[in-house]
Amino acid sequence: MQTIVAIKGVDDKLEVYFNEMASYPSLREDLIQKLQRNKNFFLNSDAKVVISGRNLSQAQRREIKRIFEMDYGISNVYYADEIKKMTETAVMYQAAPEAEPPQIPTGELELVSREYFDAKSIFIATTVRSGQRIECEGDIVVLGDVNPGAEIIAGGSIAVFGTLRGLAHAGAGGREDVCVAALYMKPKQLRLSGRVVMPEENRKDAAVGEIAQLVEGKVVFRPINRK
């Protein structure tokens, strides 16, 4: 079986190679397993980690960095293509990997309830509790409440079929054609494309079903059924 993740020690660096043919979820799982198996070696080491191989999105890169940092105390993690410009050598055309259905991870990662998804959009059919973070490059729909201390981070838009009390960030990657909608809009903090607002608590005129959007640089709240 082809190696999915290869880890090699070179001088004072750890070179990590992500197989270009592998899907992101399998890369992540293999990395976690390899790190876990050699936990004592990796834990809190001062090693500098350089990652090369399959091109990852910004969100994926951040997630990998987080795994190194949170679980092993390694904060010197770099991506090879960020360190120096790619030098063109021979051109090789590789077939696109088969699209795999988004895999929902199970096991000990879930203890901290951080749900990493490699999907275009996420549909959560329950309430999101304090400490849970849902992150996705696309849109996120929650059937239930988002409690204070919970974080919904979407590259696209967010819709909450319930009470939004926690943090929601739509357009987290910079997109501005996004919105945050909720039946009961009571967030502690709302973020739209990087702009932070702290809406008034206990608004008297709040309708059931509100949508927040960026209009000319300002965050505007309006009832859903009003244009």
Place this chain on the structure above:
Amino acid sequence: MEKVIVITSGKGGVGKTTTTANIGTGLALLGKSVVLVDTDIGLRNLDVVMGLENRIVYDLVDVVEETCKLKQALIRDKRYDGLYLLPAAQTRNKMAVSPEQIKELISQLECEFEYVIIDCPAGIERGFKNAVAGAKSAIVVTVPEVSSVRDADRIIGLLSANGIDDVQLLINRIRPDLVKRGDMLAIEDTLEILGIDLIGVVPEDETIFRASNLGEPAVTDKSSRAGEAYMNVTRRILGEDVPLMKLDTQTGFVSRLKNLFQAK
């Protein structure tokens, strides 16, 4: 509720140990065989509030490390038939045992007792992981106050991630006078945020201090309102449909006299 229940909260000082002691004693008073397990290694308290501190010879860590047999570590409470305590160690810390070891221990206890009540320490790290290993259901204890409710919400999420979905809420130390004034969260507000079933509401009660200091759980004190509430919780665990206690502020002599003569 299942037979193996973990009493947890996230927040410290809201009444997990007091709840464990009272539910355990309540179950024994109602004729069940119960073992109380203290998993707060390093900061053990369950033995103190049960009044069994001076009888500890072996503890949970001794059992896991096979220094002694499980039977040797169990302390039989001579006051209540069928009530046993497995104390925590005081001179060790939470890394001394692993969740797998506790799970194994709990499954042994399950065979010997009708109910296993596990007292969980505050927090969400190793102590919590140890305590929930092997539990089949949970009672989340919260006081009607924002930080406690925030932590309870986190804990409910973590319990679910650990496969425990049979979770009920116990609202502790409620002050009806403060709720009326709007200074304290009402029961409905707390339930709205946490969204789980309520197993009971226990009022703030001075008798709890005396009970802890004497090592005699309030559930045995006929004059204790908190004790009465805990007995109601115990009954609900056994499946009885007990209505919530009326919690009003009238405790004066005249109103007590009035209540005496009111037709039920």
